Amino acid sequence: MFESLEQRQANRRRKIKRVLIIGTAVFSAIALFEFTASPLQALFLSDYARKLTYKTGDGPSDSIRFPKAGPYDLRLGYARLPEFSRRLLKRDFExxxxxxxxxxMKQLDGYGLFLPYREKSVAGLTLLDSRGQTLFSAPYPRYSYSRFIDIPRTVAYTLLFIENRELLDPNHPRRNPAVEWDRLAQAILEKGMQIVDPKRNVPGGSTLATQIEKYRHSPDGLTLTAGDKLTQMASASVRAYLEGADTRVTRRRIVQDYLNTVPLAAAPGYGEVHGIGDGLAAWFGLDFEAVNKLLWNPRPTPETARAYKHVLALLIAQRKPSYYLLAGRHQLNDLANVHLKLLADAGIIPAALRDLALRERIVFADHKARPAPNGDTFVDNKATNAIRVELARMLGISRLYDLDRLDLTVDTSLHLPTQRAVTEFFKQLRDPARVAELGLYGQYLFSPGNDLSRVIYSFTLYEQTPAGGQLRVQADNLNQPFDINQGAKLDMGSSAKLRTLITYLQIVADLHAQYAWMQDEQLAKIETAREDALSQWAIAYLRQTDNRSLTAMLEAAMGRMYSADPKEGFFTGGGLHHFNNFNNEDNRKVMDLWEATRNSVNLPFIRLMRDIVRHLIYRQPGAAAQVLADADHPERKTYLEKFADREGQLYLGRFYKKYKGLAPEQVMAQLINHLAANPRRLAAVYRYIHPQQDLAAFGAFMKSRLANAGAYDDKTLARLYQDYGPEKYSLTDRGYIAQIHPLELWLAGYLIANPKAHWDDLVRNGRAQRIEVYQWLFKAAGKDAQDSRIQSLMEIEAFQEIHRRWRSLGYPFASMVPSYASAIGSSADRPAALAELIGVIRNDGVRLPVAAINRLDFAAGTPYHTTFARRPPQGERVIPVAVAQVVRKALINVVQEGTARRLSKSFQLPEGGQLALGGKTGTGDNRFEVYAPDGSVLESRVVNRVATFAFFLGDRFYGVITAYVPGEAAGQFRFTSGLPAQLLKLLEPSLQPLVLAGGPQPEAAKLPPPAEKAPVTQPVLPAPAAPAVPSAQPTPALPEPAKPAKPAAPAAKPEAKAEPRPEKPEPPKTPEPAWPNPWRGEGYFF
Structure with a gap:
């Protein structure tokens, strides 16, 4: 019997339907199993993950990719590595x-996914010393679970109940932890319903793995689009299978990572908070270890319940941490109570724990009451803080807070054992009993009544290596972030003589290069200015000597004789000054520069600086002399205009401080308030300030200021209005009439017309007025006044050249005081800069870079791993070899027979002999003094006291040690540079393991031999009188053989800062400014 067509079609449809049903069932079963157990994902993704590899190779990589803008990538520095690289490559790193x-992995990056690797939950800045020992470590977060098994079960299960219940399901070892399909489906459904009901609350569908991807790598840690969500899920899925198809270990690590890194807003005084451990400390003031110990306790107690509730609060608050942990704290407590009931109902916690926890309230820490750092926090970390500051500057990071969170390990040059030993030694010096035990009470040291807590000590030690100068020790006892060694500007007295001496010897070397090749006949024809003693001496020496080598000439130059007599007055810095020696016994001596350096005598160096300045002024024969001699010389006007401009700016600066920030009407009131009710003065001022105002406005002003306004009728006011019109008088004459400095009058008018003007505007637009005020100076009848001012400017220009030379030797400041007093410290210095100069001398005049940071290792163990190392240094010759060697001999003299001779037997070598030790001492007793017209002191106030010793030790080490007392408390101290020298001697046991670690070093060099018998000038003696303009240097007589250096006195005699004693001044031709005037040597810096 045959089936009809209809029956056959019906049967076919039934078969297809059965196949579809079975197929759908099978597919659904497979899909359900895949969604639950993820076998296909495990197979595919684990195989794919094996291809996602990276390795570290030498040199720059052409196959590296960096993340963009995720919070984790920014915080750890991964996203900023291209920027860091650009900066470091410009700073001698490679x-x-x-x-x-x-x-x-490149392909994956092209898809826009986050690079998969085993990410760090804890990272931060680590500094290592020269031996690889940890100097500083800032792990972040501070508190974390290092292993999954350290997490209390109640904490882990509570987290899973709230966020990801199926994550640790042991029945499916290959499960993809990135997706919980049921939660995801519910979230999608709820999101669709939100379109109809915008107020509907949509629960999150993210797993812990996806949340980690979001808050670590998505921009701002947010999910803004469906594409963001897919990127997070895909990245989490790939990352889950990096270690194979079995994800059970990975899933446990996800729980651990989440608890360690979940963002919990930013706590006041703490900063960003990540992780439960830091959250407990930052928000509740709870100890992480103590909380965990309580939560491991199986028996519920009130303490356990209190600890659990605070952990629960953080797990809830992570959804909206900025709200729940700040403004929404009451709601957080209510939510915690709701969750306690749910957790107990689900069997996560016992009912007893629930009941106890419901009785507790969440208590937040009082952030205003955080304890300040205790003890010597800054003292102990001074070197590491200095390195962190330098590191932040190198990387362009504005806050140490951000620097400390970088995934970065830095190799530094510090030697930790020595650093600690020096720091501990300085701490001991607060104790009077310990100071007495160390023998630090005595002449030139401490006195029994001194407040030892006032003294700040600083010590820096470098080692010269093929990689340049390596900072080994940087310590001080100032318990503040400020770094005395690198940040202070200190008048360190006679240490400036070292820079002066080097400048002098450099000039001698220049003269040697200029003249040594010439024949005697050629030398005889050279014309030099009579004021240029150095050129005259150089030519005379070269004509007489048989040995024209540079070394011989330099040693002969050290043999030039100078008087130490303090009676002569010196016109410098625009005024007449007198200087003193520390030891009055030196006042009657004439000595060579060997002895002056060895015993640190002031007056020879004042006269040496005068020779240097005059040489720089007169080194081009005739140029300066012609300007001074010829009243019609075209350069005179240029110099006088320059003087008028400079002097005028000083006055203008004083007046600007008076009027800065005032409104126009306030400027006018300030200008005229001190004027008497004099109609002529008021009219002169008003008509200058308001030249366009009509007679009615003028009359109203005059009547408001005049004491008897009714006595002035309209005719009188009209006459005053006409007589003092803007075209009637010059600025100078109007100032005379008003009894106001003309520049003050001009400045007030300018500020009233231009209320938004700044200082630069005043300087730029007021030059003509400044020169106009000094027209009296341009008159031929005032040639003597012109000469004195021209010479002052020539002196400033000479000091600009000296400053340029000092800067090439590492002088740290952008200006110096244009005065001979700079030879004995008035231009200040910085301990670190002095140490650098000693390093140049120790290295035969070649400056190598000084460094404390040698290697930066970013992102180790990640696909972003980048290591920077310093390039081999390129030395720069800044001093001729012969100059460095002669200076080195002079510095050894200072230790063996001079002001630092208490160190002469120090640093003995084990096999006998001693390390070569040389240096320069300096003492600054800095005071603010006010003088009467007759030169007597009206007021003397101590500003600070500084004593320093810059030294080299053997052929590798050099540094500086400083004692400093700031403020008026310095008045009770009388220590000199003998103190730092003695401290260095006491530090010898702490330093020896380091300085002798490289093996034997050369023994101390012998004293330099007497200078060869070569022509020298007559001693530079004091002038019989001190004229207002420096007298010319006499032409040198026939040279004599230089005398050998005399032995030093038995006890070290430190130097003292010169104290200027101005003579009675003549009445000034222009009003005297009320603030320091550079032309009188009162602190002007160009």
């Missing part, structure tokens, strides 16, 4: 190692 990623 990429020594960098990661190479596989082609599959």
């Amino acid at each position: 990429i020594s190692q960098q990661a190479r990623i596989s082609n599959a």
Whole structure:
């Protein structure tokens, strides 16, 4: 019997339907199983993950990719590595190692997914010393679970109940932890319903793995689009199978990572908070270890319940941490109570724990009451803080807070044992009993009544290596962030003589290069200015000597004789000054520069600086002399205009401080308030300030200011209005009439017309007025006044050249005081800069870079791994070899027979002999003094006291040690540079393991031999009188053989800062300014 067509079609449809049903059932079963157990995902993704590899190779990588803008990537510095690289490559660093990623990982990056690797939950800045020992470590987060098994079960299960209940399901070892399909489906459904009901609350569908991807790598840690969500899920899925198809270990790590890194807003005084451990400390003031210990306790107690509730609060608050942990704290407590009931109902916590926890309230820490750092926090970390500051500057990071969170390990040059030993030694010096035990009470040291807590000590030690100067120790006892060694500007007295001496010897070397090749006949024809003693001496020496080598000439130059007589007055810095020696016994001596350096005598160096300045002024024969001699010389006007402009700016600066920030009407009131009710003065001022105002406005002003306004009728006011019109008088004459400095009058008018004007505007637009005020100076009848001012400017120009030379030797400041007093410290210095100069001398005049940071290792163990190392240094010659060697001999003299001779037997070598030790001492007793017209002191106030010793030790080490007392408390101290010298001697046991670690070093060099018998000038003696303009240097007589250096006195005699004693001044031709005037040597810096 045959089936009809209809029956056959019906049967076929039934078969297809059965196949579809079975197929759908099978597919659904497979899909359900896949969604639950993920075997296919595990198979595919684990195989794919094996291709996602990276390795570190030497040199820069051409196959590296960096993340964009995720909070984690920014915080750890991964996203900023291209920027860091650009900065470091400009600062003598090179990429020594960098990661190479596989082609599959490059492809994944091209898809827009986050690079998969085993991410760090804890990272931060680590500084290592020269031996690899940890100097500083800032792990972030501070508190974390290092292993999954350390997490209390109640904490882990509570997290899973709230966020990801199926994550640790042991029945499916290959499960993809990135997706919980049921929660995801519910979230999608709820999101669709939200379109109809915008107020509907949509629960999150993210797993812990996806949340980690979001808050670590998505921009701002947010999911803004469906594409963001897919990127997070895909990245989490790939990352889950990096270690194979079995994800059970990975899933446990996800729980651990989440608890360690979940964002919990930013706590006041703490900063960003990540992780439960830091959250407990930052928000509740709870100890992480104590909380965990309580939560491991199986028996519920009130303490356990309190600890659990605070952990629960953080797990709830992570959804909206900025709200729940700040403004929404009451709601957080209510939510915690709701969750306690749910958790107990689900069997996560016992009912007893629930009941106890419901009785507790969440208590937040009082952030205003956080304890301040205790003890010597800054003292102990001074070197590491200095390195962190330098590191932040190198990387362009504005806050140490951000620097400390970088995934970065830095190799530094510090030697930790010595650093600690020096720091502990300085701490001991607060104790009077310990100071007495160390023998630090005595002449030139401490007195029994001194407040030892006032003294700040600083010590820096470098080692010269093939990699340049390596900072080994940087310590001080100032318990503040400020770094005395690198940040202070200190008048360190006679240490400035070292810079002066080097400048002098450099000039001698220049003269040697200029003249040594010439024949005697050629030398005889050279004309030099009679004021240029150095050129005259150089030519005379070269004509007489048989040995024209540079070394011989330099040693002969050290043999030139100078008087130490303090009676002569010196016109410098625009005024007449007198200087003193520390030891009055030196006042009657004439000595060579060997002895003056060895015993640190002031007056020879004042006269030496005068010779240097005059040489720089007159080194071009005739140029300066012609300007001074010829009243019609075209350069005179240029110099006088320059003087008028400079002097005028000083007055203008004083007046600007008076009127700065005032409104126009306030400027006018300030200008005329001190004027008497004099109609002529008021009219002169008003008509200058308001030249366009009509007679009615003028009359109203005059009547408001005049004491008897009714006595002035309209005719009188009209006459005053006409007589004092703007075209009637010059600025100078109007100022005379008003009894107001003309520049003050001009400045007030300018500020009233231009209320938004700044200082630069005044300087730029007021030059003509400044020169106009000094027209009296341009008159031929005032040639003597012109000469004195021209010479002052020539002196400033000479000091600009000296400053340029000092800067090439590492002088740290952008200006110096244009005065001979700079030779004995008035231009200040910085301990670190002095140490650098000693390093140049120790290295035969070649400056190598000084460094404390040698290697930066970013993102180790990641596909972003990049290591920067310093390039081999390129030395720069800044001093001729012969100059460095002669200076080095002079510095050894200072230790063996001079002001630092208490160190002469120090640093003995084990096999006998001693390390070569040389240096320069300096003492600054800095005071603010006010003088009467007759030169007597009206007021003397101590500003600070500084004593320093810059030294080299053997052929590798050099540094500086400083004692400093700021403020008026310095008045009770009388220590000199003998104190730092003695401190260095006491530090010998702490330093020896380091300085002798490299093996034997050369023994101390012998004293330099007497200078060869070569022509020298007559001693530079004091002038019989001190004229207002410096007298010319006499032409040198026939040279004599230089005398050998005399032995020093038995006890070290430190130097003292010169104290200017101005003579009675003549009445000034222009009003005297009320603030320091540079032309009188009162602190002007160009």
